[in-house]
Amino acid sequence: xxxxxxxxxxxxxxxxxxxxxxxxxxxxxxxxxxxxxxxxxxxxxxxxxxxxxxxxxxxxxxxxxxxxxxxxxxxxxxxxxxxxxxxxxxxxxxxxxxxxxxxxxxxxxxxxxxxxxxxxxxxxxxxxxxxxxxxxxxxxxxxxxx
Numbered sequence: 446x447x448x449x450x451x452x453x454x455x456x457x458x459x460x461x462x463x464x465x466x467x468x469x470x471x472x473x474x475x476x477x478x479x480x481x482x483x484x485x486x487x488x489x490x491x492x493x494x495x496x497x498x499x500x501x502x503x504x505x506x507x508x509x510x511x512x513x514x515x516x517x518x519x520x521x522x523x524x525x526x527x528x529x530x531x532x533x534x535x536x537x538x539x540x541x542x543x544x545x546x547x548x549x550x551x552x553x554x555x556x557x558x559x560x561x562x563x564x565x566x567x568x569x570x571x572x573x574x575x576x577x578x579x580x581x582x583x584x585x586x587x588x589x590x591x
């Protein structure tokens with residue numbers, strides 16, 4: 446009985462901490478977007494600034510996209526990018542939740558910025574070289590969808 450109670454308390458704390466972190470990230474992203482006068486689409490807890498929406502058939506979770514991108518933090522420091530004219534093929538359903546959700550806003554030849562709260566990014570388990578609990582900003586250009 447005691448273990449069950451401790452388990453319930455632990456799960457409640459994890460959920461509360463995640464919500465607090467999401468609320469903090471959301472506040473920072475909105476403050477940044479408003480401060481820069483950036484128009485954005487708020488969807489699924491993501492914030493997307495669309496440059497070009499692309500063609501009418503939107504990227505689906507089950508597809509692969511060829512894209513070029515720059516991954517950076519809200520402070521502008523780059524943590525990952527495709528080099529020069531190089532592009533990569535990415536299975537959409539293997540991407541972090543925030544990038545996956547943001548890519549489905551676009552079609553082929555779409556471009557924009559996807560602002561990802563840490564709870565929809567890498568959270569507290571990022572790959573080497575990425576900040577823990579960081580808000581991520583992806584500049585993306587969808588070159589092909591298949």
